[in-house]
Amino acid sequence: MPGISHMLKGILRYKKIDQVHLVEQFKQVRENPEPLSVFFTCIDSRVLASRFTNSQVGETFFVRNAGNIVPHVKISSKDIGGSTEPGALELGCVVNNIRHVVVCGHSDCKAMNMLYGIKHDMCNHAACSHSPLRAWLQKHGAPTVKKFAKLSPENNFSGPLIFQGETEENSFAAYIDPENNFSLPDKLSQVNCLQQLQNIASYPFLREKLMRDEVRLHAMFFDIYTGNVYMFSRKEKQFIEICKENYNALLKDADSLEVNEE
Ligand SMILES: [Zn+2]
Known part of the structure; x- marks a missing residue:
């Protein structure tokens, strides 16, 4: 079974085909950096x-x-510097003035499958001692589990659920997989994606930018079975497949400023 040899061969191939072109692009970016999103x-x-x-x-x-x-600021502020995600937001949105932050989940996510499996046992500290993954999910997954618990047979497991966007005034409703294309753990993965927008908006250093519409938050979902990519549309209140037919409507919903530019 190939292991590191496969990777080394890949790097040799990169040196042969891509390296020279990439170094040229690195030079251009160094002189004129214009990053577009934190993903x-x-x-x-x-x-x-x-x-x-x-x-x-x-x-x-x-x-x-x-x-x-x-991580939500309430959790990360108890352990400043303990996780990389807040620093990445600062580097992207404050240092580099990036305007768009995307959280992209996916189907058959092993982490979300585990969260689905432990959703009724989220305070089991003994189980965390030998599973850093479980500890990570228990520490940060509770709001997702709480939101997901609001889905039931009475609402066809689709909701609506309410999430906070850029500010508290920007809350929006979401129907989770109303056409029932995905499994329950995949629905949890979609809920998790939307919940992270609220966590991002919890950071005080982003507050003004979020209020002034200088930072926009987006949720996406990658289906590993079909390769399709979905974007959450606040207007449609659900994830919509990103395709040619939906492009204009999704762009308008995601950032009307860019529609005017085009
Ligand atoms: Zn995953």
Whole structure:
């Protein structure tokens, strides 16, 4: 079974095909940096985020962890510097003036599957002592689990659920997978994505930018079964597939300023 040899061969291939072109692009970016988004997503090896977003050199700050979680300020402030995500937000949105922050979850997420499995046992500290992944999920996954618990057979497991956007005044309703295309753990993964927007908005250093519309928050979902990418539309109150037909409506909903520019 190939292991590190596969990676070394990949690097040799990169040196042969891509390196010279990339170094040229690195130079351009160094002189004129204009990054476009901070993109939180899962570490899952199937989530080829730079490929499906067609990200080029200098465009995207990718931040990856198990379950694309951004700790809420209430938790991270108890352990300042203990997690990387707040620092990534500052580096992206404050130091580099990035305007768009995306949280992208995915289907069959092993972290979200685990969160789904432990959702009725979220205070089991003994179980965390030998599972850092479980500890991470118990520490940061409770709001997601609480929101997900509001889905029931009475509302077809779709809601609506209410999430906070950029500010408390920007709350929005969300119907989770109303066409019932995804499993319950995948629905939890979609809820988790939306919940992280609220966590991002909890950071005081972003508050003014969020209020002035200088930072916008977006949720996306990558379906590893079909390769389709969805974006949450606040107007439609659900995740909508990103495709040619939906492009204009999604853009208008995500950032009307860019519609005027085009
Ligand atoms: Zn995942």
